[in-house]
Amino acid sequence: MKSTGKRDRLQDVHDIVSQCDRCGTCLPVCPLFGVKDVEAASARGKNNIARALAQGGLDATPDVLAAVNFCLLCRACVDTCPSKVKTDEAMMAVRQYFADATGGAGIKYKALGSVLKNRTMVKLASGALKVMKRVGINRLAPYGMAPSEFTREEYLARFAGPAALGAAAPASPATLSDNTKVAYFYGCGMKMMFPEAAKQTVAILSTLTEPKLVDNVCCGLPHLAHGQKEDFLALAKENIRLYAEADVVVSECASCSSMLKHTAQYLAGDPEWADRANAFSRKVMGFTEYLVKAGYKPRQKVDATITFHEPCHLGRGQGIKKQPRELLQAASNYVEMPGADTCCGGAGTFHMDYPEIAGVVLDKKRQNIEKTGAAIVVTECPVCLVQMAKAAEKSGKFRAMHISQVL
Amino acid sequence: MLNKEIKEKLRAIVGTEHVLDANLDRFGYSYDSSFVPLLPANKPDVVVRPRTTAEVAAVMALANEHSIPVTPRGAASGRTGGSIPLAGGISLALDRMTSIVEFDEKNMMVTVEAGVRTIDLYNFGAERGLFYPPDPASWKFSTIGGNIAENAGGMRAVKYGVTTNYVMGLEVVLADGTVIHTGGKAIKNVTGYDLTSLFTGSEGTLGVITKAILRLIPMPKLRNTLQLMFPSLDDACNTIHKMLQSGVIPAAAELMDKTCIQAVARHRKMDIDPAIEACVVIEIDADDTEALAKQSKQIEEIAKSFYVVEVRIAASPQEAEDIWAIRRGLSSAVGAMAPNRLGEDISVPRDAFPEIVRRIRGISEKYRLPIAVYGHAGDGNIHPSVLCDLSNEEEAARVHQAVDEIFAAALAVGGTLSGEHGIGITKRDYIVSALGEGGVRTLKAIKQALDPKGILNPGKIWN
Numbered sequence: 001m002k003s004t005g006k007r008d009r010l011q012d013v014h015d016i017v018s019q020c021d022r023c024g025t026c027l028p029v030c031p032l033f034g035v036k037d038v039e040a041a042s043a044r045g046k047n048n049i050a051r052a053l054a055q056g057g058l059d060a061t062p063d064v065l066a067a068v069n070f071c072l073l074c075r076a077c078v079d080t081c082p083s084k085v086k087t088d089e090a091m092m093a094v095r096q097y098f099a100d101a102t103g104g105a106g107i108k109y110k111a112l113g114s115v116l117k118n119r120t121m122v123k124l125a126s127g128a129l130k131v132m133k134r135v136g137i138n139r140l141a142p143y144g145m146a147p148s149e150f151t152r153e154e155y156l157a158r159f160a161g162p163a164a165l166g167a168a169a170p171a172s173p174a175t176l177s178d179n180t181k182v183a184y185f186y187g188c189g190m191k192m193m194f195p196e197a198a199k200q201t202v203a204i205l206s207t208l209t210e211p212k213l214v215d216n217v218c219c220g221l222p223h224l225a226h227g228q229k230e231d232f233l234a235l236a237k238e239n240i241r242l243y244a245e246a247d248v249v250v251s252e253c254a255s256c257s258s259m260l261k262h263t264a265q266y267l268a269g270d271p272e273w274a275d276r277a278n279a280f281s282r283k284v285m286g287f288t289e290y291l292v293k294a295g296y297k298p299r300q301k302v303d304a305t306i307t308f309h310e311p312c313h314l315g316r317g318q319g320i321k322k323q324p325r326e327l328l329q330a331a332s333n334y335v336e337m338p339g340a341d342t343c344c345g346g347a348g349t350f351h352m353d354y355p356e357i358a359g360v361v362l363d364k365k366r367q368n369i370e371k372t373g374a375a376i377v378v379t380e381c382p383v384c385l386v387q388m389a390k391a392a393e394k395s396g397k398f399r400a401m402h403i404s405q406v407l
Numbered sequence: 408m409l410n411k412e413i414k415e416k417l418r419a420i421v422g423t424e425h426v427l428d429a430n431l432d433r434f435g436y437s438y439d440s441s442f443v444p445l446l447p448a449n450k451p452d453v454v455v456r457p458r459t460t461a462e463v464a465a466v467m468a469l470a471n472e473h474s475i476p477v478t479p480r481g482a483a484s485g486r487t488g489g490s491i492p493l494a495g496g497i498s499l500a501l502d503r504m505t506s507i508v509e510f511d512e513k514n515m516m517v518t519v520e521a522g523v524r525t526i527d528l529y530n531f532g533a534e535r536g537l538f539y540p541p542d543p544a545s546w547k548f549s550t551i552g553g554n555i556a557e558n559a560g561g562m563r564a565v566k567y568g569v570t571t572n573y574v575m576g577l578e579v580v581l582a583d584g585t586v587i588h589t590g591g592k593a594i595k596n597v598t599g600y601d602l603t604s605l606f607t608g609s610e611g612t613l614g615v616i617t618k619a620i621l622r623l624i625p626m627p628k629l630r631n632t633l634q635l636m637f638p639s640l641d642d643a644c645n646t647i648h649k650m651l652q653s654g655v656i657p658a659a660a661e662l663m664d665k666t667c668i669q670a671v672a673r674h675r676k677m678d679i680d681p682a683i684e685a686c687v688v689i690e691i692d693a694d695d696t697e698a699l700a701k702q703s704k705q706i707e708e709i710a711k712s713f714y715v716v717e718v719r720i721a722a723s724p725q726e727a728e729d730i731w732a733i734r735r736g737l738s739s740a741v742g743a744m745a746p747n748r749l750g751e752d753i754s755v756p757r758d759a760f761p762e763i764v765r766r767i768r769g770i771s772e773k774y775r776l777p778i779a780v781y782g783h784a785g786d787g788n789i790h791p792s793v794l795c796d797l798s799n800e801e802e803a804a805r806v807h808q809a810v811d812e813i814f815a816a817a818l819a820v821g822g823t824l825s826g827e828h829g830i831g832i833t834k835r836d837y838i839v840s841a842l843g844e845g846g847v848r849t850l851k852a853i854k855q856a857l858d859p860k861g862i863l864n865p866g867k868i869w870n
Contacts, residue, residue: 018746019742021440021442021742021748022438022439022440022483023440023484023545023548024440024482024483024484024545024548024549025545025547025548027482027548028524028526028547028548037502037503038427038432038435038454039432039435039436039483040431040432040434040435045435048434048435048438048445049431049434049435051445052434052445052446052448055445055446056446057434057445057446057447057448058430058431058434061430063429063430063431064431067431082738082739082742083739083742083743084739
């Protein structure tokens, strides 16, 4: 049984990567190839390593696993590819293949995965990053995982002086129906690292609706990304059950909302779950996507120059590009940074696995933020926000915040 | 396999981190964008990434001394296997040589290193109001060194020519490590053989191009795009011929046949009348709006005299973009029609365009294989794409017969094997039928004179 599954996994990989005709269009857009410019680091390189593995030209050796782990899953290559080869899905499938073949994911991913699977553990870790210490990840992250949080209160105190352009804008009636049952999805990253920002998310949602707070479990992306597909499927099913009553599920974590929207495709072959998964994925909305649809007007316009880092899972993952910018224009002096949609190097645990490479990727981002002269960079994903906080600390010229703290 | 001592010497020349010999790294430099199968992998023994001409020269001297094969490589975006290290040895990756060495404003020339990407060269000129016209489909990621070594073309060839028309001079490292400089900035230059032209398009078999002096022209100020739909292929081609004869030279004239049009329609969920046999996308450029409008009007009139059924003149940059999206989406739309696609690159005299397309239709029917035909109708360069499933052995055999006949048809109408991709590995079987025994003997004599040990890119162009 097991071997059939493994073979299928490689067939899945092959179906994706055999569409790559090696043209090279992806080379200049891969942020990692921009730091380490050898073929094996590029999307083309990794797709063809995967293809050779599937066709028996390469053995399943540790260097092959290292190559497929060296991917941000940022989809910049997918976006630019003439054949839309899904490098991210192929890389995740190869990681799963390795996990199946070697009896599980790497110890570090397993440790993180088992913590995130467990509600109580995630809650214990809330705001304190105890979990990171517990699994030893903080030691693997020389740049430090814990960001210094710049709160909404500090933000308003600094910028809401005489230059502020008036009080809270009147709330607009939601375009969604009044009966729409909106539920909030509280992602692990927000819970563990940015509970203050999450409070603001709920406060904003409460101006529009009565958000249902659900004791949800992890979206499963960390598990899917690192060879723990069975855990991912179990978490997905639990969330589907938990949100059965809701009409709309909103998360201010782009990785969560993107994963939840894509959950249906991983249960499509399961007759018991396919329909429910499909219905679930269709009701998921990104935070700013929901706000714009609901006609939300920011609580204030502040005379602060703000720029936006677009998370990969938001822009390329869900096509949500206009909404955050539209809201920020109404809430601040918005300025677009060059390469706003380029990956910040956070990418789940990538910044802990490859701190030096991620550091160079982030440095490019920091320089682009500085070019705008913005005082604040906001984003819509906790892992990106960790990266932005590191960049802010190094720069000293701007602060990093979650978008829900400034709207 | 190279011994340890040679690897140490290579590391001493280019630096330890620029010599790669791990299995996965060697695999990464074993392929290009051709349909040469990925496996068994043509891995080099070692990948060497020099930064300077002096380093390239030292590597070549060492390789020549020990008779080690060397295959130069830019971005490996070539379509015929030019950068595949067929004989192992050294993959000489020039992608670290990315300096724009000099900008000579008065002579309107730039000197660049081989690893400069074509898009960076284009942008460098554009920022100064100057234009580097050659635009192979890979121009956003391929390197100028590779473009020169393959004498790459592109859509603008009809008006602006191909790479060789912009190469004024080259710095080349010969097989034994000697560095020579060909051509120069003088427009008129008949001192000795025209080595610049010889090395341009030599596919890395005669020397390693390390620098190039390229000429630029003033950037046209305005551009516009037209889309013409014809119920017959002949009328589409006749329209283009008449335009050129009348002095209306488009910057690009791209023709797609019915198979392509319907593939794009399906891919983009559009409805296109099945009676349309040919779609022509034309780009025009000029220095002022009057001149631009005049060209549009002339093209429209000529097309009407050849029974065009639809003329769309872009009214905004967005509309121009929409029209070009059809052409740009073609490759993936056609690719989505079958598991494999063999894209060819024949080139025929312009007036033979309808005839060659008819012959390809015949071949398509004879071998029961869909063949999508599109190309640069303005210059007679055609890319027939045979859509197939190569995992089916019986079908694969038919595919190869069909490709053989496509080449034979190209030669029969006075054309040639390759317009802009080169011969490399994929077309070497056909070179004698194109050039004759005497012609190939001449190529080999040149090769023998410049690379007596045969270390530069062995196995390419001929068998």
